[in-house]
Amino acid sequence: xxxxRTPAVHDVVVIGSGAGGGTTVKVLTDLGINVTLLEAxxxxxxxxxxxxxxxxWDVNHRGSGPxxxxxxxxxxxxxxxxxxGYWDVPGEPYSIAPGEDFxxxxxxxxxxxxxxxxxxxxxxxDYDFKPQQxxxxxxxxPLTYEEMSPWYDxxxxxxxxxxxxxxxxxxxxxxxxxxxxxxVHEMLVQRAGKKLNIPxxxxxxxxxxxxxxxxxxxHYCGQCGRGCRVAAAFTSSQAxxxxxxxxGKLNIITGAMARExxxxxxxxxxxxxxxxxxxxxxxxxxxxxxxVAASACESARLLLNSKSTKFPNGVxxxxxQIGKNLTDTVGYSLxxxxxxxxxxxxxxxxxxxxxxxxxxWWELEKKNKDFPxxxxxxIGGGLGMPQLGSFRGVAAGAGYGAGIKAAARQQYGTNISFxxxxxxxxxxxxWCEIDNAKVDQWGIPVLKFHWISQQYEIKMVQHxxxxxxxxxxxxxxxxxxxxxxxxxxxxxxxxxxxxAGTVRMGDDPKKSALNKWSQxxxxxxxxxxxxxxFNGNPDKNVTLxxxxxxxxxxxxxxxxxxxGNV
Amino acid sequence: xxxxxxxxxFRIVGTTLLSAELISAQDAKDAHAGMSMPAAGTAPRSxxxxxxxxxxxLKPHEFKTLRVLGDLIMPADATSPAASEAGxxxxxxxxxxxxxxxxxxFDGGLTWLDxxxxxxxxxxxxxxxxxxxxALLDLAYGGRTAAPEVAAxxxxxxxxxxxxxxxxxxxxxxxxxxxxxxxxVVPAPFGVPQEAVDYVLKRSPFGS
Numbered sequence: 001x002x003x004x005r006t007p008a009v010h011d012v013v014v015i016g017s018g019a020g021g022g023t024t025v026k027v028l029t030d031l032g033i034n035v036t037l038l039e040a041x042x043x044x045x046x047x048x049x050x051x052x053x054x055x056x057w058d059v060n061h062r063g064s065g066p067x068x069x070x071x072x073x074x075x076x077x078x079x080x081x082x083x084x085g086y087w088d089v090p091g092e093p094y095s096i097a098p099g100e101d102f103x104x105x106x107x108x109x110x111x112x113x114x115x116x117x118x119x120x121x122x123x124x125x126d127y128d129f130k131p132q133q134x135x136x137x138x139x140x141x142p143l144t145y146e147e148m149s150p151w152y153d154x155x156x157x158x159x160x161x162x163x164x165x166x167x168x169x170x171x172x173x174x175x176x177x178x179x180x181x182x183x184v185h186e187m188l189v190q191r192a193g194k195k196l197n198i199p200x201x202x203x204x205x206x207x208x209x210x211x212x213x214x215x216x217x218x219h220y221c222g223q224c225g226r227g228c229r230v231a232a233a234f235t236s237s238q239a240x241x242x243x244x245x246x247x248g249k250l251n252i253i254t255g256a257m258a259r260e261x262x263x264x265x266x267x268x269x270x271x272x273x274x275x276x277x278x279x280x281x282x283x284x285x286x287x288x289x290x291x292v293a294a295s296a297c298e299s300a301r302l303l304l305n306s307k308s309t310k311f312p313n314g315v316x317x318x319x320x321q322i323g324k325n326l327t328d329t330v331g332y333s334l335x336x337x338x339x340x341x342x343x344x345x346x347x348x349x350x351x352x353x354x355x356x357x358x359x360x361w362w363e364l365e366k367k368n369k370d371f372p373x374x375x376x377x378x379i380g381g382g383l384g385m386p387q388l389g390s391f392r393g394v395a396a397g398a399g400y401g402a403g404i405k406a407a408a409r410q411q412y413g414t415n416i417s418f419x420x421x422x423x424x425x426x427x428x429x430x431w432c433e434i435d436n437a438k439v440d441q442w443g444i445p446v447l448k449f450h451w452i453s454q455q456y457e458i459k460m461v462q463h464x465x466x467x468x469x470x471x472x473x474x475x476x477x478x479x480x481x482x483x484x485x486x487x488x489x490x491x492x493x494x495x496x497x498x499x500a501g502t503v504r505m506g507d508d509p510k511k512s513a514l515n516k517w518s519q520x521x522x523x524x525x526x527x528x529x530x531x532x533x534f535n536g537n538p539d540k541n542v543t544l545x546x547x548x549x550x551x552x553x554x555x556x557x558x559x560x561x562x563x564g565n566v
Numbered sequence: 567x568x569x570x571x572x573x574x575x576f577r578i579v580g581t582t583l584l585s586a587e588l589i590s591a592q593d594a595k596d597a598h599a600g601m602s603m604p605a606a607g608t609a610p611r612s613x614x615x616x617x618x619x620x621x622x623x624l625k626p627h628e629f630k631t632l633r634v635l636g637d638l639i640m641p642a643d644a645t646s647p648a649a650s651e652a653g654x655x656x657x658x659x660x661x662x663x664x665x666x667x668x669x670x671x672f673d674g675g676l677t678w679l680d681x682x683x684x685x686x687x688x689x690x691x692x693x694x695x696x697x698x699x700x701a702l703l704d705l706a707y708g709g710r711t712a713a714p715e716v717a718a719x720x721x722x723x724x725x726x727x728x729x730x731x732x733x734x735x736x737x738x739x740x741x742x743x744x745x746x747x748x749x750x751v752v753p754a755p756f757g758v759p760q761e762a763v764d765y766v767l768k769r770s771p772f773g774s
Contacts, residue, residue, distance in 0.1 A: 053749060055738075055741070055749065056736035056737075057613060057653075057736060057737050057738065060656075060657070060660045061657075061660065061661060061664070062657060062732065062733065062736040063736065064661065066664060067661075067664045067665050068661040068664055068665040068668050071661070071665075071668065071729075072665070072667060072668075178755070180755075180756050181755065181756055181757045181758070182758075183758055184758050184762050184763055184766050185766075187763060187766075187767070188766065188767075188770055188772070191767075191770070191772040192772075195772075209754065209755070210754075217754060218754070219751040219752060220751075220752035220754070220756045221748065221749060221750065221751065221752070222748060223749075338770075339769070340766050340767075340769040340770035340771075341766055342769075344762055344765060344766055345759065345761050345762045345765055346745035346746075346747055346762075347747060347758055347759050347762050348747040348748040348750065348752060349748070349758055350748035350749070350750075350752070351756050352756075356756075383745070383746060383747070383748070384746075384748075385741075385746055385748060385749055386735035386736060386740065386741060386744055386746060387735075387736065388732045388736060389732065390735055391731050391732075391734075391735050392727075392728050392731055392732065395727055395728075395731040396727070399707045399708060400638065400639045400640075400703050400706075400707040400727065401638070401639070401640075401641060401703075402641055402643045404639070404640055404731065405640065405643060405645075405646065405743060406643075408735070408743075408744060409743070409744065409745070412744050412745065412746075474771070475770060475771065476770060476771045
């Protein structure tokens with residue numbers, strides 16, 4: 001079998017179609033540049049792939065999966081959720097260092113994780129870009145908040161983000177759509193926050209409280225996670241890639257698993273090699289520039305696998321930093337039962353998918369904490385659509401007979417949950433490399449992960465637990481009774497699906513792979529546009545910054561191409 | 567709006583997005599109208615397969631036993647019907663036909679149930695007196711775990727109650743009983759009724 005090489009030189013090949021790839025596609029095609037997009041998964045068809053507005057009984061398994069998967073712990077993601085990906089992808093294993101643990105989520109479809117993500121859209125703060133100056137830990141970004149701010153404006157105005165102006169340093173204000181009114185349990189949380197001096201403010205979410213950019217306004221069914229057929233909830237597939245398809249500037253190749261970037265004698269990327277999944281054959285497309293946005297770890301894997309005489313440790317990896325500094329958000333959740341909510345008058349509180357209010361970090365100025373950074377709090381609760389499992393606990397407490405229904409009516413909607421999402425400091429124990437002894441089903445060497453949770457993060461989890469307990473008790477509630485051990489209850493690495501930092505940017509080519517434009521120091525026609533370039537992983541979730549940074553990187557690349565530098 | 571016209575609207579909306587044209591306010595409104603669910607107040611649909619239902623996996627006797635057991639776990643009361651109207655036995659039978667591990671749990675459990683009743687009362691579960699059936703359920707579900715006398719049935723009892731309760735609240739009768747009012751189109755702006763706010767705040771430590 002021969003490698004098929006295209007004779008034509010494509011302008012820009014973009015690898016990955018999530019937040020970073022979608023943004024790159026949108027920006028470059030808007031500027032008139034021809035783009036070829038490689039996606040490892042299939043095309044998305046919202047009309048048939050999204051299960052929006054289905055009732056559980058519309059399928060005879062009611063959501064367990066057609067083979068009762070959820071009953072045996074074999075369902076990786078809810079049946080009704082948008083197609084998005086999994087931690088275990090058949091035929092695509094990864095290795096983990098002995099005695100350690102990491103869960104690597106991969107999404108293989110046009111739109112990637114944006115088809116299902118929480119859509120929490122928070123700007124990083126000024127100090128997030130300069131963490132080393134702030135407290136001596138981590139790495140400063142080669143750019144400031146002031147430099148990123150205009151790109152946040154563009155990102156917010158395009159994707160649409162709800163919110164209010166609060167003037168908080170830990171939660172910079174943006175270009176917001178109207179906020180959404182709180183639900184009843186969220187009003188309780190606001191009052192508890194007031195008593196405890198914890199701010200509870202309208203959430204900042206990428207759902208349209210009014211119609212913009214040709215997308216319909218939200219109709220408040222709360223099912224954003226299932227995928228929104230009218231695209232009132234942002235996805236890169238519907239808001240960026242589908243419109244770009246109509247420009248005539250975009251060529252999409254699905255089922256294309258990027259394998260290697262081919263480097264020429266000048267040290268530039270001359271072609272992208274990928275495995276065409278349908279035929280299991282290698283194909284190469286020549287290109288003028290490449291934008292890698294395959295997700296932080298997948299992008300690192302591709303660069304590390306691209307070895308050549310010029311780049312024996314992987315393309316653009318003279319610094320040896322690729323794969324290092326892997327971070328994920330620190331997660332911990334706690335729920336409680338709030339008697340004040342018992343038998344609440346029924347109403348529809350679906351709203352937008354997720355919380356209507358949230359807690360930004362509030363102890364920025366506090367000294368003598370035993371962990372350096374902060375976290376935000378996401379709030380769950382309300383009169384949601386019942387699903388498999390919703391009332392098992394209630395039933396177990398009620399025995400059998402008429403008491404089950406009575407208890408369920410009384411307790412429906414009385415649980416409130418708090419999820420902490422905190423910043424992890426990059427450390428030398430959390431990173432990834434190529435496992436030289438193993439390939440996936442496409443013949444591509446796999447990643448090996450190293451991950452050990454550190455004391456800073458574990459101590460933050462203790463603070464989360466104490467805060468959530470205080471919130472629940474202040475509302476007159478009872479904390480769900482279970483043993484608590486911060487070292488055991490901290491989320492596993494990769495579990496929050498906010499990986500970042502594996503191809504970091506910096507001013508010094510000896511210590512970083514990319515410059516401030518996310519362009520490789522050593523390879524000027526190579527750009528990385530997902531969360532891999534991030535020098536830190538603040539308590540703000542990654543997607544909004546992926547969009548803003550990719551936008552910035554794409555315009556810079558277009559500029560460099562225009563000037564003839566690339 | 568019928569299912570067909572709703573699907574048609576989804577198709578149109580999908581095409582509109584692909585064409586990258588602006589959706590007019592009227593189109594957006596129509597798209598939303600297309601997603602309206604059946605009007606509130608209509609009687610919830612029964613998922614009971616009826617007396618002649620042919621189970622996919624369970625033997626007819628097992629299926630009947632499961633249906634009766636389900637109705638004892640979640641009987642009808644003044645406001646809503648029993649588990650059989652939620653299609654609990656039909657749901658479990660379907661998944662048993664798709665999953666061998668689950669089939670083993672229900673085959674074994676239902677067989678054990680009859681053996682227990684025959685040894686104790688000389689009649690299988692279906693033909694036992696209601697008081698005898700109830701005596702078993704008291705032992706099975708009276709405490710945190712099954713009483714020692716019926717401990718062998720513990721796994722089955724847990725699975726049976728979990729799946730009956732699951733089936734109930736994922737059915738039209740269960741959704742109506744619990745009072746879930748969503749999965750529909752809400753005109754902007756979103757808000758919750760003051761009555762619900764007042765009710766909760768009065769009962770909370772905050773008072774108002």
